[in-house]
Amino acid sequence: MGALKPTAQPLYRQVKQDLVKRVLSGEWRPGHILPSEFKLADEYGLSQGTVRKAIEAMAQEGLVTRQAGKGTFVTSHDGDYRPFRFHKFYTNYGQRIASDDAYLISAKPAFADKKIAESLEIPNRAAGTQVVRLRRVEGEPLLYERFFLSEQLCPGAEAAIKAENPGSIYSFVERHYNLLITKVTESLRAREASADERALLGMPIGAAVLEAQRVAYSLGGEPVEWRLIVGAADKTVYANEIG
Amino acid sequence: MGALKPTAQPLYRQVKQDLVKRVLSGEWRPGHILPSEFKLADEYGLSQGTVRKAIEAMAQEGLVTRQAGKGTFVTSHDGDYRPFRFHKFYTNYGQRIASDDAYLISAKPAFADKKIAESLEIPNRAAGTQVVRLRRVEGEPLLYERFFLSEQLCPGAEAAIKAENPGSIYSFVERHYNLLITKVTESLRAREASADERALLGMPIGAAVLEAQRVAYSLGGEPVEWRLIVGAADKTVYANEIG
Protein backbone atom coordinates (compact mmCIF):
# COMPACT_ATOMS: atom_id res chain seq x y z
CA MET A 1 0.00 0.00 0.00
CA GLY A 2 1.62 3.07 1.38
CA ALA A 3 4.64 3.63 -0.81
CA LEU A 4 6.96 5.74 1.31
CA LYS A 5 8.36 8.91 -0.16
CA PRO A 6 12.07 9.11 -0.85
CA THR A 7 12.48 12.08 1.48
CA ALA A 8 15.23 12.41 4.03
CA GLN A 9 12.65 11.95 6.80
CA PRO A 10 13.17 9.01 9.12
CA LEU A 11 10.96 6.07 8.24
CA TYR A 12 9.03 6.15 11.51
CA ARG A 13 8.07 9.77 10.86
CA GLN A 14 6.84 8.94 7.38
CA VAL A 15 4.84 6.06 8.81
CA LYS A 16 3.38 8.34 11.48
CA GLN A 17 2.41 10.93 8.87
CA ASP A 18 0.74 8.27 6.77
CA LEU A 19 -1.12 6.80 9.73
CA VAL A 20 -2.32 10.26 10.75
CA LYS A 21 -3.54 10.82 7.21
CA ARG A 22 -5.43 7.55 7.27
CA VAL A 23 -7.06 8.45 10.57
CA LEU A 24 -8.04 11.82 9.11
CA SER A 25 -9.47 10.18 6.00
CA GLY A 26 -11.85 8.25 8.19
CA GLU A 27 -10.30 4.86 7.42
CA TRP A 28 -10.26 4.28 11.18
CA ARG A 29 -12.95 6.21 13.03
CA PRO A 30 -12.69 7.52 16.59
CA GLY A 31 -13.12 4.71 19.07
CA HIS A 32 -12.18 2.06 16.52
CA ILE A 33 -9.14 -0.17 16.53
CA LEU A 34 -6.06 0.07 14.33
CA PRO A 35 -4.34 -2.97 12.80
CA SER A 36 -1.70 -4.51 15.05
CA GLU A 37 1.92 -3.42 14.93
CA PHE A 38 2.87 -6.56 13.05
CA LYS A 39 0.14 -6.16 10.44
CA LEU A 40 1.14 -2.55 9.81
CA ALA A 41 4.82 -3.49 9.72
CA ASP A 42 4.02 -6.07 7.05
CA GLU A 43 1.97 -3.55 5.12
CA TYR A 44 4.73 -0.96 5.10
CA GLY A 45 7.48 -3.52 4.68
CA LEU A 46 9.25 -2.39 7.84
CA SER A 47 10.13 -3.93 11.14
CA GLN A 48 7.64 -3.94 13.98
CA GLY A 49 9.91 -1.68 16.04
CA THR A 50 9.77 1.10 13.49
CA VAL A 51 5.99 1.01 13.29
CA ARG A 52 5.88 0.93 17.08
CA LYS A 53 7.85 4.15 17.25
CA ALA A 54 5.39 5.83 14.88
CA ILE A 55 2.39 4.66 16.90
CA GLU A 56 4.01 5.64 20.19
CA ALA A 57 4.48 9.17 18.86
CA MET A 58 0.79 9.32 17.96
CA ALA A 59 -0.16 7.99 21.38
CA GLN A 60 1.95 10.68 23.01
CA GLU A 61 0.02 13.33 21.10
CA GLY A 62 -3.21 11.75 22.20
CA LEU A 63 -4.37 10.75 18.72
CA VAL A 64 -4.55 7.09 19.64
CA THR A 65 -4.74 5.20 22.90
CA ARG A 66 -2.95 1.90 23.44
CA GLN A 67 -4.12 -0.95 25.66
CA ALA A 68 -1.87 -3.90 26.28
CA GLY A 69 -3.51 -7.13 25.29
CA LYS A 70 -6.23 -5.38 23.29
CA GLY A 71 -4.90 -3.02 20.68
CA THR A 72 -4.51 0.57 19.56
CA PHE A 73 -7.62 2.74 19.30
CA VAL A 74 -8.31 6.11 17.71
CA THR A 75 -8.91 8.54 20.56
CA SER A 76 -12.48 9.65 20.96
CA HIS A 77 -13.94 12.49 22.99
CA ASP A 78 -16.96 10.24 23.45
CA GLY A 79 -14.99 7.63 25.27
CA ASP A 80 -13.51 7.97 28.70
CA TYR A 81 -10.17 9.15 27.37
CA ARG A 82 -8.84 12.51 28.59
CA PRO A 83 -12.14 14.15 29.32
CA PHE A 84 -12.23 17.88 29.97
CA ARG A 85 -8.73 18.33 28.63
CA PHE A 86 -9.60 21.82 27.45
CA HIS A 87 -11.78 22.97 30.33
CA LYS A 88 -9.72 25.14 32.59
CA PHE A 89 -12.41 27.16 34.32
CA TYR A 90 -13.16 26.29 37.92
CA THR A 91 -15.37 27.62 40.67
CA ASN A 92 -13.86 29.30 43.70
CA TYR A 93 -14.15 25.97 45.44
CA GLY A 94 -12.02 24.13 42.92
CA GLN A 95 -14.92 22.48 41.16
CA ARG A 96 -14.51 22.14 37.43
CA ILE A 97 -17.11 23.98 35.39
CA ALA A 98 -17.91 21.13 33.06
CA SER A 99 -20.59 20.06 30.65
CA ASP A 100 -23.16 19.13 33.25
CA ASP A 101 -25.36 22.16 33.00
CA ALA A 102 -25.09 23.82 29.61
CA TYR A 103 -28.16 25.97 29.06
CA LEU A 104 -28.70 26.75 25.39
CA ILE A 105 -29.64 30.39 25.01
CA SER A 106 -29.59 30.62 21.23
CA ALA A 107 -28.34 28.87 18.12
CA LYS A 108 -28.76 30.73 14.87
CA PRO A 109 -27.18 31.38 11.49
CA ALA A 110 -24.50 34.03 11.55
CA PHE A 111 -21.70 35.49 9.47
CA ALA A 112 -18.10 35.49 10.56
CA ASP A 113 -16.94 38.91 11.65
CA LYS A 114 -13.42 40.03 10.90
CA LYS A 115 -11.89 38.58 14.03
CA ILE A 116 -13.59 35.21 13.65
CA ALA A 117 -12.81 35.00 9.96
CA GLU A 118 -9.14 35.65 10.60
CA SER A 119 -8.97 33.12 13.39
CA LEU A 120 -10.71 30.40 11.42
CA GLU A 121 -8.95 31.24 8.17
CA ILE A 122 -12.22 31.67 6.29
CA PRO A 123 -13.51 34.58 4.16
CA ASN A 124 -14.87 37.61 5.92
CA ARG A 125 -18.64 37.29 6.42
CA ALA A 126 -18.56 33.56 5.67
CA ALA A 127 -21.69 31.72 6.77
CA GLY A 128 -21.89 29.63 9.89
CA THR A 129 -23.68 28.96 13.14
CA GLN A 130 -23.40 31.03 16.29
CA VAL A 131 -24.39 29.53 19.61
CA VAL A 132 -24.68 31.14 23.02
CA ARG A 133 -24.79 28.99 26.12
CA LEU A 134 -24.79 29.52 29.85
CA ARG A 135 -22.87 27.34 32.28
CA ARG A 136 -24.24 26.94 35.76
CA VAL A 137 -23.14 25.07 38.83
CA GLU A 138 -25.86 24.24 41.34
CA GLY A 139 -28.16 26.61 39.53
CA GLU A 140 -25.84 29.59 39.79
CA PRO A 141 -24.76 31.08 36.46
CA LEU A 142 -20.96 31.24 36.36
CA LEU A 143 -20.00 31.84 32.77
CA TYR A 144 -21.38 32.09 29.29
CA GLU A 145 -19.94 30.94 25.99
CA ARG A 146 -20.46 32.19 22.48
CA PHE A 147 -19.02 30.11 19.71
CA PHE A 148 -19.00 29.98 15.92
CA LEU A 149 -18.78 27.00 13.59
CA SER A 150 -18.40 27.62 9.87
CA GLU A 151 -21.01 26.22 7.52
CA GLN A 152 -18.22 24.95 5.33
CA LEU A 153 -16.71 22.61 7.92
CA CYS A 154 -19.84 21.97 9.94
CA PRO A 155 -22.88 22.14 7.65
CA GLY A 156 -26.22 21.98 9.37
CA ALA A 157 -24.73 22.58 12.79
CA GLU A 158 -27.54 24.88 13.86
CA ALA A 159 -30.31 22.29 13.55
CA ALA A 160 -28.20 19.51 15.04
CA ILE A 161 -27.20 21.58 18.05
CA LYS A 162 -30.76 22.65 18.68
CA ALA A 163 -31.86 19.03 18.49
CA GLU A 164 -29.13 17.61 20.70
CA ASN A 165 -27.95 20.44 22.94
CA PRO A 166 -24.66 18.57 23.24
CA GLY A 167 -22.70 19.05 26.45
CA SER A 168 -19.38 18.80 24.64
CA ILE A 169 -19.05 20.54 21.31
CA TYR A 170 -15.85 18.69 20.52
CA SER A 171 -17.58 15.40 20.95
CA PHE A 172 -20.35 16.77 18.73
CA VAL A 173 -18.10 17.81 15.84
CA GLU A 174 -16.29 14.51 16.10
CA ARG A 175 -19.47 12.51 15.71
CA HIS A 176 -21.01 14.63 12.97
CA TYR A 177 -18.06 15.86 10.96
CA ASN A 178 -15.24 13.48 11.85
CA LEU A 179 -13.21 16.39 13.18
CA LEU A 180 -11.05 15.42 16.15
CA ILE A 181 -10.05 18.46 18.21
CA THR A 182 -6.50 18.03 19.41
CA LYS A 183 -5.34 21.56 20.18
CA VAL A 184 -6.78 24.85 21.37
CA THR A 185 -5.23 28.26 21.88
CA GLU A 186 -6.66 30.69 24.38
CA SER A 187 -6.11 34.38 25.07
CA LEU A 188 -7.27 35.66 28.42
CA ARG A 189 -8.10 39.20 29.42
CA ALA A 190 -9.75 40.91 32.33
CA ARG A 191 -12.24 43.71 31.71
CA GLU A 192 -15.26 45.39 33.21
CA ALA A 193 -18.54 43.57 32.73
CA SER A 194 -21.10 44.98 30.33
CA ALA A 195 -24.69 45.60 31.41
CA ASP A 196 -25.85 42.50 29.55
CA GLU A 197 -23.21 40.39 31.23
CA ARG A 198 -24.08 41.71 34.65
CA ALA A 199 -27.68 40.74 34.09
CA LEU A 200 -26.83 37.33 32.69
CA LEU A 201 -24.34 36.38 35.38
CA GLY A 202 -25.90 38.21 38.29
CA MET A 203 -23.08 40.65 38.96
CA PRO A 204 -23.05 44.12 40.55
CA ILE A 205 -22.12 47.33 38.71
CA GLY A 206 -18.37 47.74 38.29
CA ALA A 207 -17.71 44.01 38.52
CA ALA A 208 -15.02 42.49 36.31
CA VAL A 209 -15.09 39.47 34.03
CA LEU A 210 -12.44 37.01 32.93
CA GLU A 211 -12.68 36.61 29.17
CA ALA A 212 -11.06 33.89 27.08
CA GLN A 213 -10.96 33.84 23.30
CA ARG A 214 -10.34 30.36 22.04
CA VAL A 215 -9.60 28.75 18.70
CA ALA A 216 -9.92 24.97 18.47
CA TYR A 217 -7.88 23.05 15.90
CA SER A 218 -8.53 19.65 14.40
CA LEU A 219 -6.07 16.83 14.06
CA GLY A 220 -5.05 18.19 10.67
CA GLY A 221 -4.27 21.60 12.17
CA GLU A 222 -7.35 23.19 10.65
CA PRO A 223 -9.10 25.82 12.80
CA VAL A 224 -12.60 24.55 13.47
CA GLU A 225 -14.20 26.62 16.20
CA TRP A 226 -13.94 30.15 17.52
CA ARG A 227 -15.20 30.63 21.04
CA LEU A 228 -15.62 33.41 23.56
CA ILE A 229 -15.85 32.38 27.20
CA VAL A 230 -16.79 34.98 29.78
CA GLY A 231 -16.69 34.18 33.48
CA ALA A 232 -17.89 36.22 36.44
CA ALA A 233 -14.70 37.47 38.06
CA ASP A 234 -15.66 36.77 41.64
CA LYS A 235 -16.88 33.25 40.94
CA THR A 236 -14.51 31.73 38.41
CA VAL A 237 -10.83 30.83 38.25
CA TYR A 238 -8.74 29.75 35.29
CA ALA A 239 -6.28 27.08 36.40
CA ASN A 240 -3.28 26.24 34.26
CA GLU A 241 -0.33 23.90 34.57
CA ILE A 242 2.81 24.46 32.56
CA GLY A 243 5.63 21.99 32.14
CA MET B 1 27.08 1.35 41.12
CA GLY B 2 23.35 1.79 40.96
CA ALA B 3 21.98 -1.48 42.25
CA LEU B 4 18.49 -1.61 40.81
CA LYS B 5 15.62 -2.35 43.16
CA PRO B 6 13.75 -5.61 42.75
CA THR B 7 10.46 -3.80 42.15
CA ALA B 8 8.04 -4.68 39.40
CA GLN B 9 8.94 -1.42 37.64
CA PRO B 10 10.37 -1.71 34.14
CA LEU B 11 14.12 -1.36 34.10
CA TYR B 12 14.10 1.79 32.01
CA ARG B 13 11.86 3.48 34.58
CA GLN B 14 14.19 2.53 37.40
CA VAL B 15 17.12 3.84 35.41
CA LYS B 16 15.28 7.07 34.74
CA GLN B 17 14.46 7.51 38.42
CA ASP B 18 18.06 6.91 39.35
CA LEU B 19 19.36 9.32 36.75
CA VAL B 20 16.90 11.98 37.93
CA LYS B 21 18.10 11.45 41.48
CA ARG B 22 21.69 11.85 40.39
CA VAL B 23 20.86 15.08 38.57
CA LEU B 24 19.10 16.32 41.70
CA SER B 25 22.04 15.40 43.87
CA GLY B 26 24.21 17.70 41.82
CA GLU B 27 26.33 14.93 40.38
CA TRP B 28 25.72 16.51 36.99
CA ARG B 29 25.02 20.24 37.17
CA PRO B 30 22.79 22.20 34.79
CA GLY B 31 24.55 22.78 31.50
CA HIS B 32 26.93 19.88 32.04
CA ILE B 33 27.13 16.68 30.07
CA LEU B 34 25.97 13.22 31.09
CA PRO B 35 27.97 10.06 30.38
CA SER B 36 27.19 8.51 27.01
CA GLU B 37 24.48 5.91 26.60
CA PHE B 38 27.06 3.15 26.35
CA LYS B 39 28.91 4.21 29.49
CA LEU B 40 25.68 4.34 31.46
CA ALA B 41 24.56 1.02 30.02
CA ASP B 42 27.83 -0.51 31.20
CA GLU B 43 27.42 1.06 34.61
CA TYR B 44 23.90 -0.29 35.09
CA GLY B 45 24.68 -3.59 33.39
CA LEU B 46 21.93 -3.08 30.81
CA SER B 47 21.75 -2.71 27.09
CA GLN B 48 22.21 0.66 25.48
CA GLY B 49 18.63 0.60 24.19
CA THR B 50 17.21 0.45 27.70
CA VAL B 51 19.30 3.35 28.92
CA ARG B 52 18.32 5.25 25.79
CA LYS B 53 14.65 4.85 26.64
CA ALA B 54 15.26 6.27 30.12
CA ILE B 55 17.17 9.26 28.76
CA GLU B 56 14.58 9.88 26.06
CA ALA B 57 11.88 10.08 28.72
CA MET B 58 13.93 12.65 30.61
CA ALA B 59 14.50 14.62 27.43
CA GLN B 60 10.76 14.63 26.78
CA GLU B 61 10.19 16.16 30.20
CA GLY B 62 12.83 18.75 29.47
CA LEU B 63 15.25 17.66 32.19
CA VAL B 64 17.99 17.00 29.71
CA THR B 65 18.69 18.08 26.15
CA ARG B 66 20.25 15.78 23.57
CA GLN B 67 22.48 16.84 20.70
CA ALA B 68 23.51 14.35 18.08
CA GLY B 69 27.26 14.02 17.84
CA LYS B 70 27.83 15.86 21.11
CA GLY B 71 26.01 14.33 24.02
CA THR B 72 23.25 14.69 26.57
CA PHE B 73 23.21 17.81 28.75
CA VAL B 74 21.32 18.75 31.90
CA THR B 75 18.87 21.44 30.90
CA SER B 76 19.75 24.90 32.12
CA HIS B 77 17.68 28.05 32.22
CA ASP B 78 20.92 29.90 31.66
CA GLY B 79 21.50 28.32 28.31
CA ASP B 80 19.46 28.90 25.21
CA TYR B 81 17.13 26.02 25.92
CA ARG B 82 13.39 26.75 26.15
CA PRO B 83 13.62 30.32 27.33
CA PHE B 84 10.44 31.98 28.61
CA ARG B 85 8.65 28.68 28.88
CA PHE B 86 6.63 29.97 31.79
CA HIS B 87 6.00 33.54 30.64
CA LYS B 88 2.52 33.72 29.21
CA PHE B 89 1.80 37.41 29.58
CA TYR B 90 1.82 39.48 26.42
CA THR B 91 1.11 43.06 25.47
CA ASN B 92 -1.91 43.90 23.35
CA TYR B 93 0.41 43.85 20.37
CA GLY B 94 1.52 40.29 20.91
CA GLN B 95 4.86 41.19 22.43
CA ARG B 96 6.00 38.91 25.20
CA ILE B 97 6.47 40.65 28.54
CA ALA B 98 9.85 39.18 29.30
CA SER B 99 12.78 39.78 31.55
CA ASP B 100 14.11 42.80 29.73
CA ASP B 101 12.89 45.49 32.06
CA ALA B 102 12.42 44.16 35.59
CA TYR B 103 12.45 47.10 37.99
CA LEU B 104 13.15 45.98 41.54
CA ILE B 105 10.82 47.80 43.92
CA SER B 106 11.70 45.99 47.11
CA ALA B 107 13.37 42.85 48.46
CA LYS B 108 13.01 42.26 52.15
CA PRO B 109 12.66 39.54 54.79
CA ALA B 110 9.11 38.30 55.25
CA PHE B 111 7.10 35.54 56.82
CA ALA B 112 4.91 33.17 54.86
CA ASP B 113 1.25 33.96 55.30
CA LYS B 114 -1.24 31.13 55.41
CA LYS B 115 -1.79 30.94 51.68
CA ILE B 116 1.91 30.98 50.85
CA ALA B 117 2.74 28.47 53.57
CA GLU B 118 0.14 26.05 52.25
CA SER B 119 1.27 26.44 48.67
CA LEU B 120 4.94 25.94 49.50
CA GLU B 121 4.29 23.22 52.06
CA ILE B 122 6.19 25.07 54.78
CA PRO B 123 5.11 26.04 58.32
CA ASN B 124 2.89 29.04 58.76
CA ARG B 125 4.94 32.20 59.31
CA ALA B 126 8.11 30.50 58.09
CA ALA B 127 10.89 32.93 57.21
CA GLY B 128 11.79 33.92 53.69
CA THR B 129 12.33 36.71 51.22
CA GLN B 130 9.61 38.73 49.54
CA VAL B 131 10.35 40.64 46.38
CA VAL B 132 8.23 43.09 44.44
CA ARG B 133 9.12 43.96 40.88
CA LEU B 134 7.61 45.98 38.08
CA ARG B 135 7.66 44.90 34.45
CA ARG B 136 7.69 47.55 31.79
CA VAL B 137 7.73 47.53 28.04
CA GLU B 138 9.04 50.65 26.37
CA GLY B 139 8.87 52.44 29.69
CA GLU B 140 5.19 51.71 30.24
CA PRO B 141 4.40 49.72 33.38
CA LEU B 142 2.34 46.67 32.42
CA LEU B 143 2.41 44.35 35.39
CA TYR B 144 3.96 43.84 38.77
CA GLU B 145 5.08 40.67 40.51
CA ARG B 146 5.36 39.81 44.15
CA PHE B 147 7.09 36.56 44.99
CA PHE B 148 8.26 34.67 48.04
CA LEU B 149 11.23 32.32 48.45
CA SER B 150 11.62 30.41 51.71
CA GLU B 151 14.77 30.90 53.73
CA GLN B 152 14.99 27.14 54.09
CA LEU B 153 15.33 26.40 50.38
CA CYS B 154 16.87 29.68 49.32
CA PRO B 155 18.98 31.06 52.18
CA GLY B 156 20.33 34.53 51.68
CA ALA B 157 18.10 35.20 48.72
CA GLU B 158 17.40 38.78 49.80
CA ALA B 159 20.99 39.97 49.60
CA ALA B 160 21.71 38.05 46.40
CA ILE B 161 18.66 39.42 44.63
CA LYS B 162 19.47 42.96 45.69
CA ALA B 163 23.00 42.52 44.41
CA GLU B 164 22.11 40.92 41.10
CA ASN B 165 18.54 42.04 40.31
CA PRO B 166 18.26 38.92 38.15
CA GLY B 167 15.94 39.05 35.16
CA SER B 168 14.94 35.43 35.56
CA ILE B 169 14.34 34.12 39.05
CA TYR B 170 14.39 30.54 37.86
CA SER B 171 17.83 31.01 36.41
CA PHE B 172 18.80 32.62 39.72
CA VAL B 173 17.62 29.75 41.95
CA GLU B 174 19.25 27.29 39.60
CA ARG B 175 22.63 28.99 39.87
CA HIS B 176 22.52 29.60 43.61
CA TYR B 177 20.58 26.67 45.00
CA ASN B 178 20.78 24.01 42.29
CA LEU B 179 16.99 24.04 41.99
CA LEU B 180 15.80 23.42 38.46
CA ILE B 181 12.24 24.68 37.93
CA THR B 182 10.40 22.27 35.67
CA LYS B 183 6.74 22.92 36.40
CA VAL B 184 4.50 25.77 37.45
CA THR B 185 0.81 25.94 38.22
CA GLU B 186 -1.13 29.14 37.77
CA SER B 187 -4.58 30.28 38.85
CA LEU B 188 -5.99 33.30 37.05
CA ARG B 189 -8.69 35.65 38.20
CA ALA B 190 -10.06 38.99 37.13
CA ARG B 191 -10.85 41.63 39.71
CA GLU B 192 -11.07 45.37 40.21
CA ALA B 193 -7.78 47.14 40.68
CA SER B 194 -6.88 48.51 44.11
CA ALA B 195 -5.83 52.11 44.58
CA ASP B 196 -2.19 51.08 44.95
CA GLU B 197 -2.34 49.07 41.77
CA ARG B 198 -3.97 51.91 39.85
CA ALA B 199 -1.16 54.19 40.90
CA LEU B 200 1.55 51.66 40.14
CA LEU B 201 0.24 50.65 36.74
CA GLY B 202 -1.30 53.95 35.73
CA MET B 203 -4.91 52.84 35.49
CA PRO B 204 -8.18 54.77 35.89
CA ILE B 205 -10.70 54.20 38.68
CA GLY B 206 -12.83 51.13 38.10
CA ALA B 207 -10.23 49.45 35.91
CA ALA B 208 -9.77 45.68 36.17
CA VAL B 209 -6.64 43.62 36.60
CA LEU B 210 -5.70 40.12 35.54
CA GLU B 211 -4.17 38.33 38.49
CA ALA B 212 -2.21 35.08 38.42
CA GLN B 213 -1.14 33.14 41.46
CA ARG B 214 1.72 30.83 40.64
CA VAL B 215 3.59 28.06 42.38
CA ALA B 216 6.86 26.90 40.82
CA TYR B 217 8.10 23.36 41.42
CA SER B 218 11.61 21.99 41.19
CA LEU B 219 12.70 18.88 39.38
CA GLY B 220 12.04 16.88 42.52
CA GLY B 221 8.45 18.13 42.71
CA GLU B 222 9.23 20.41 45.64
CA PRO B 223 7.38 23.76 45.67
CA VAL B 224 10.04 26.47 45.52
CA GLU B 225 8.40 29.79 44.75
CA TRP B 226 5.03 31.44 45.29
CA ARG B 227 4.30 34.34 43.02
CA LEU B 228 1.56 36.85 42.41
CA ILE B 229 1.45 38.47 38.98
CA VAL B 230 -0.91 41.37 38.41
CA GLY B 231 -1.41 42.82 34.95
CA ALA B 232 -3.28 45.94 33.87
CA ALA B 233 -6.41 44.58 32.21
CA ASP B 234 -6.40 46.87 29.21
CA LYS B 235 -2.73 46.32 28.42
CA THR B 236 -1.99 42.65 29.06
CA VAL B 237 -3.12 39.31 27.69
CA TYR B 238 -2.47 35.81 28.96
CA ALA B 239 -1.93 33.48 26.03
CA ASN B 240 -2.17 29.74 26.48
CA GLU B 241 -1.91 26.72 24.23
CA ILE B 242 -3.40 23.38 25.23
CA GLY B 243 -2.73 20.09 23.52
Add this chain to the structure above:
DNA sequence: CAGTGGTCTAGACCACATC
Protein backbone atom coordinates in the same frame (compact mmCIF):
# COMPACT_ATOMS: atom_id res chain seq x y z
C1' DC C 1 -5.31 -20.70 23.35
C1' DA C 2 -3.57 -17.16 20.03
C1' DG C 3 -3.01 -12.23 19.60
C1' DT C 4 -1.84 -7.80 21.59
C1' DG C 5 1.08 -4.25 23.35
C1' DG C 6 5.23 -3.68 26.78
C1' DT C 7 9.93 -4.59 27.66
C1' DC C 8 14.68 -5.85 26.67
C1' DT C 9 18.61 -7.29 24.02
C1' DA C 10 22.34 -7.16 20.49
C1' DG C 11 23.76 -5.73 16.62
C1' DA C 12 24.03 -2.59 12.40
C1' DC C 13 24.63 1.76 9.78
C1' DC C 14 24.27 6.81 9.55
C1' DA C 15 25.23 11.97 10.18
C1' DC C 16 27.34 14.91 12.96
C1' DA C 17 30.90 16.95 16.63
C1' DT C 18 35.44 17.15 17.96
C1' DC C 19 40.18 16.73 17.73
Add this chain to the structure above:
DNA sequence: ATGTGGTCTAGACCACTGA
Protein backbone atom coordinates in the same frame (compact mmCIF):
# COMPACT_ATOMS: atom_id res chain seq x y z
C1' DA D 1 39.74 8.81 13.51
C1' DT D 2 36.82 8.45 17.31
C1' DG D 3 32.73 9.02 19.87
C1' DT D 4 28.05 10.77 20.06
C1' DG D 5 23.14 10.43 19.51
C1' DG D 6 19.53 8.91 15.72
C1' DT D 7 17.61 5.24 13.18
C1' DC D 8 16.47 0.50 12.02
C1' DT D 9 16.32 -4.46 12.36
C1' DA D 10 15.33 -9.10 14.28
C1' DG D 11 14.48 -11.65 17.72
C1' DA D 12 13.15 -12.81 22.64
C1' DC D 13 10.12 -13.08 26.74
C1' DC D 14 6.34 -11.17 29.50
C1' DA D 15 1.43 -9.91 31.11
C1' DC D 16 -2.80 -9.19 29.70
C1' DT D 17 -7.03 -9.84 26.80
C1' DG D 18 -10.66 -12.40 24.77
C1' DA D 19 -12.64 -16.36 22.55
